Amino acid sequence: MSFVTRFAPSPTGYLHLGHAFSALTAFDAAQTAGGRFVLRIEDIDQGRSRPEFEAVIFEDLAWLGISWEEPVRRQSEHMADYEGALQSLIERQLVYRCFRTRKEIAEAIASAPHGEAEEAFRGEAIPPDEEAAKLKAGEAFAWRLSLKKARAALGPAYFALMFEDETGPVRAEPGRHGDVVLARKDFGTSYHLASVWDDALHGVTHVIRGEDLREAAHLHVLLQKLLELPQPAYRHHRLILGEDGKRLAKRDQAATLKTLREGGKTPADVRGMIGL
Numbered sequence: 260m261s262f263v264t265r266f267a268p269s270p271t272g273y274l275h276l277g278h279a280f281s282a283l284t285a286f287d288a289a290q291t292a293g294g295r296f297v298l299r300i301e302d303i304d305q306g307r308s309r310p311e312f313e314a315v316i317f318e319d320l321a322w323l324g325i326s327w328e329e330p331v332r333r334q335s336e337h338m339a340d341y342e343g344a345l346q347s348l349i350e351r352q353l354v355y356r357c358f359r360t361r362k363e364i365a366e367a368i369a370s371a372p373h374g375e376a377e378e379a380f381r382g383e384a385i386p387p388d389e390e391a392a393k394l395k396a397g398e399a400f401a402w403r404l405s406l407k408k409a410r411a412a413l414g415p416a417y418f419a420l421m422f423e424d425e426t427g428p429v430r431a432e433p434g435r436h437g438d439v440v441l442a443r444k445d446f447g448t449s450y451h452l453a454s455v456w457d458d459a460l461h462g463v464t465h466v467i468r469g470e471d472l473r474e475a476a477h478l479h480v481l482l483q484k485l486l487e488l489p490q491p492a493y494r495h496h497r498l499i500l501g502e503d504g505k506r507l508a509k510r511d512q513a514a515t516l517k518t519l520r521e522g523g524k525t526p527a528d529v530r531g532m533i534g535l
Contacts, residue, residue: 262294264465266320266327267454269301270312273515274319277469277499277507280533284496285467286325287535297461298327302335303446303453319516323526332461334453341448344456344486345402345441353408353485354441355384356400358393380437381406399445403438409485422480424473424493433481435474455479459488470495471506499533 266282268274274282289296298320302308320327334341348354359367364380382403384390393400410417420431441452454475458466466476473495483490498506507514519529 261462262289262292262465263297263461263463264289264294264467265297265299265458265461265463266325267299267301267457268316269304269307270309270316271304271307272312273315273517275499275507275514275516276519276529276533277514279319279323279516279529280499280535281467281469281496282320282325283323283530283533283535288465288467288494294464295462296325296327297463298331299457299461300331300333301450301453302333303338303341303448303450305335308335315517319520322516322520323529332457334448334457338447340460341442341453341456344452345448348404348441348485349402351412352405353412354402354404355382355438356390356394357382357403357438357440358385358390358398358400382438383407400443401440402442404441404482406434406438409433409481413484416484417481420480420484422476422490422493424476424495429476431477431480433478436478439478451475451478451482455482455486455488458491459483459486462489463491465494466491467494467496469498471498 264285266285268278268282286296288294300313300316302313345354359382367382368380383405385393417433420433421428422431423429439449439451441449473493476493476495480490482488501507501514516529
């Protein structure tokens with residue numbers, strides 16, 4: 260079986276040592292397996308994405324010795340793909356319009372019966388006439404995946420959902436995410452929907468990413484099943500922490516690859532700093 264993996268940064272800031280660890284871990288795995296390495300730019304957040312950050316991503320990765328297939332896919336250029344995937348779920352009535360505000364959702368979770376307070380939000384479609392009135396009034400809404408409808412559509416297969424990670428086979432528990440948002444009125448996709456679609460498009464066989472995204476696998480395998488997409492294996496690696504013991508963030512300028520390379524560090528220095 261061919262080995263295909265990817266690195267999918269968002270151009271909302273400069274890459275840091277944590278990104279270097281993730282990119283190099285995936286690239287090294289592809290090299291070892293004689294497989295393919297794909298670079299994807301996840302720039303669906305147009306409010307925060309910047310061309311200058313994207314340009315530096317390419318510079319940083321090339322400096323590290325990483326090469327990738329061309330052309331690079333920019334998600335913002337393919338919104339119609341994700342909207343098409345969403346439309347297929349709409350037609351099967353697996354998603355619904357949710358007009359509740361964040362405050363209303365927080366109140367609903369807080370008022371849930373004992374034992375359900377920690378669960379993510381679960382709602383349901385409102386009556387058609389009420390929905391029509393809200394749409395006519397131009398109210399904002401989110402397209403939420405209905406776990407109830409997903410369970411009904413898949414039947415026993417819902418409870419048999421599994422995925423493979425570095426620990427072995429794992430039983431998927433999509434319910435821990437609740438009725439997750441897949442798109443909004445003025446924004447045609449979410450990270451979850453775009454990510455699983457593009458992984459399938461590129462034939463990704465192994466998703467290699469930080470352990471902070473481990474929980475996402477429980478939801479992603481459900482979306483893959485509903486959209487009839489192939490399911491990759493997952494590998495979640497350790498996170499690179501700052502001196503304060505917290506996960507690095509893009510605001511940590513001292514740890515950005517741009518700062519390090521401009522300060523005279525070498526790719527070998529970076530590998531040593533992150534334990535590779």
